Amino acid sequence: MHEDLAYASVRHLRHLLKNSAIGPRELVSLFAERISAHNDVSKAYITDTSALAEREADALEGTEALFGGIPFASKDLFDVKGVPTTAGSRVFYDRIADRDSTCVARLRKAGAVSLGKLNAHEFAYGATGENPHFGTCANAYDPTRIAGGSSSGSAAALAFGLAAFTLGTDTGGSVRVPAAFCGQVGLKPTAGLVPTTGVVPYCWTLDHVGIMARTVTDAADILSVIAGFDAEDPGSVNVPEENYAAGLEEGVSGLRIGIPRAFFYERCDAEILSHVEAVKRFLEDEGAKLVPVTFPDMSQTRTVSLTIQMPEALSAHSTHLRDRGDLYGEDFRAGLAVGQCILAEQYIRAKRFIARYRQETSRIFKDVDLVLTPATPIIAPKLGQSHVMVDGVSEPTGNAVTRYSTFFNMTGNPAVSVPCGMHSEGLPVSVQLVGRYFEEALVLRASRAIERNDKFAIPLPDLRTLKKQ
């Protein structure tokens, strides 16, 4: 397959399809061949349904549909009718979806074609993407390193050129972190904007559906298709439909961008900080005003998040844990046992802390339009690395990689990770932009301004040198 098609933006592929420069069947087949060639190394796909996709593509010849013939793939937590949903676990070995999840249904209605189901940390429990059942996704820039997680396959599929865009879920950074590690754009929309109906839950309070794409414009186009109220999702918020790509080229002039005084720039790789400084200078040069902001005390945010995650996960898994408990991975069962021992008052108190975080964060957004942070404090760690050392402090890998992202799952603000350069170790570096509720268009607009600057562009991975680890 031509590399230029494997790594083309959805916008470009739509242009080629519209002008009959390529047909839907041909495009799907090209991706199918590529999955066949690279899945052994990438481990991106759990279930490859590209043969089915080729037949669907035949029916899309000459279609006028917005995404007609665009091949995508979803994390294996999203139901796709007639296809297994494993959630990256043996527990769901016999679970075949009888209908599409809402997001997949909306994309298919727009003409997109599902290539298959993508690898993930078991039941989205963990940010490293390590999976004992289906293998751990490799990073396309260095296969000795992780792609990140929990939406590991969603990032790996894009970085290896195995789909035009992907869906993932983000409970503490599980879209933004792997997107950052693999040089992709990762969008976590406002809580409730994109329905979670038909997506295997991990933690209802913190779960968000997210998008990974090659470009900010693609992410905006995809969001325009999948956002919107769904009565079947109790967390869905009814807001007017929007074209999120409409004002993307308007730049950042006049915007006030908050720079956190503490926490988000602490215990961070020096080179990452240097890249973020370059982004700050660029935004100022473009007419944005940088404003120091003070977030609430972050020292207990992980505790608050865990105190909500584990009881909710236990509740979500109670039936299967009873019936198929032995099929769960050891680490996930241990986490669920923690959920069993958290008291109801502690859980409620944690949710009250979330209310406080939201109040204090909304106060910050009265003074600024956006907040800028590094997306992660470190580059992609090595496969199997349980702890990382940053500024002389050892930290569990899963904690470290989500340190800057988890907070915004609790507040529910929209957040994007967007590439801003390459680390000297040959891995992508990204910034995170966060906005007010339902102001995805503004977050994406500023992300697009960064993306448009060639200085922040990153090279494609060189797959010729990759070997199965």
Add this chain to the structure above:
Amino acid sequence: MERLTKSTVTGICTQMTSQLWKEAEISELTDPKLGVITGFQDLLEELDALGKIDLGTLPPAGAVQKDTV
């Protein structure tokens, strides 16, 4: 608050739980080996600290609302 002991967790996990837990999982709560998440004792101590912060009458978080600027 006293340190959590295995006998306490064993009591909870055999007398008032919704699931059956293995011996290893009960041990993991008081003597963590996997290290995937914060050890439960550490979590309890952090929760104890959180419990001392006065949240007034603030209710739990619900759905998000559009910010007013």
